[in-house]
Amino acid sequence: MRRKVRGKDKNIGFISTRLAGTNGVSLEAAKWASIFESEGHLCFYMAGELDEDRPAERSLLVEEAHFKHPAIREILRGCFGVKTRKPCMTKKIYQVKDRLKKQIYQFIRDFEIELLVPENALAIPLNIPLALAITEVIAETGIPTIAHHHDFFWERKRFLINALWDYLNMA
Template sequence: MHATSRQDHEFRGLRVAFVSTRIAGKDGVSLEIEKWATVLEALGAECFYIAGECDRPDQRSAIIEAAHFRHPEITAITAEAFGRRGGRPSALTERIFQRAGAIRDALNQALQRFGIDVVIAENALTIPMNLPLGVALVWSLEELSLGCIAHHHDFYWERERYLDSQVDDLLRYAFPPALPRIQHVVINQMAAEEFSRRTGLYCHVVPNIMDFAHPPPPNLSAVQTLRRQLGISEGEWLILQPTRVVARKGIEHSVELVRRLSHPARLVISHASGDEGMAYAHFTAQRYFSYQVLDEALRPLLRQALLAGRTR
């Protein structure tokens, strides 16, 4: 995570803006933003944050309420745009572009106020949880002639709820956009191959990382409580996969890893399937193993004891 002196000089004073629907809490995107920012700052860059919700320092942040995927108008647009095919009502088109225009204006103002040189779009040009934000971001990049790194975590074609839509043209336009000023980044090779197959575009692979050289101090009391509540014996290893039980997370590979260990171990998947259905969870449970999904009471303990390293 350390930059050379040449790199420090090359990027010193560069102003970078992370743009996303939400940059707050401990969701995967927010955690990766924190890690990227740490590396960028080591290179000499200054980092700023633009989102619908943000817990970064006020002097380096701009909040655009309609950029949040839970903004009432955005949730209404999403509900109407997806789940059905066919012609798109003109009223929906008007609402999308009207809201995109308002977001674009606020985005341009924030980017210019911070004097931004490079934008890093965090999933905002990847999954259409906020259609107007994606469209607005494309407009802003073109109008301000800004370079962009589009950091893609999960694509709309990986989510069943986005497969039927009335906005296929907008998905091709902005999720992701084919602009020469954008460098596309995905988090694994499987995503890279599917991305290029679908879009014809090149992308870089930058896996999600952890700073193993600087782990957080262990909270032994919380660890012991967690192990007891999960029924893990003193001699067993706890192997954590901090993801939901969905196909793209490759649960079966973790199962195989644990099976090959020469030491007794228990695999724990931290989250349920959520809004992506239970088909994969049922398939995995029946074919491979009996898994245990933590309920709401255990998740805070898990985050404290085992996921703290992801926030450092």
């Protein structure tokens, strides 16, 4: 990618469901990226939706990371407003999680990511498989991580009745 001065600059990877538009997560990520880059770091992006102005050579679009992806919407419909989860939903969550996890490993490898910044992905259950995939990658690699969140599931009434408490606590 580029010659680096060890200990000075880092390749920093932002991961979220969406890094596009004027929503709070995208704006916060842009602010953080601007600060990191002003300090000599290089920022990379992985999300289910990315702004066109993000450099393509530093971005990985993963459609299943988006909360509007059909598989994710199916999981949300099957797991909120109910207190028990059907085995087929558990299976679906793990299948999507495994695919997303492979993409995160690819992101880290291809861009030589040294610091992860999950943006709201571990705090609000808009994409449970993504949160689980990020959590497992962090646990398996020990990669330094700044979990940057400002929306939490307990702050939204629609997320309080769910069949995902085990996953919410895990992520």
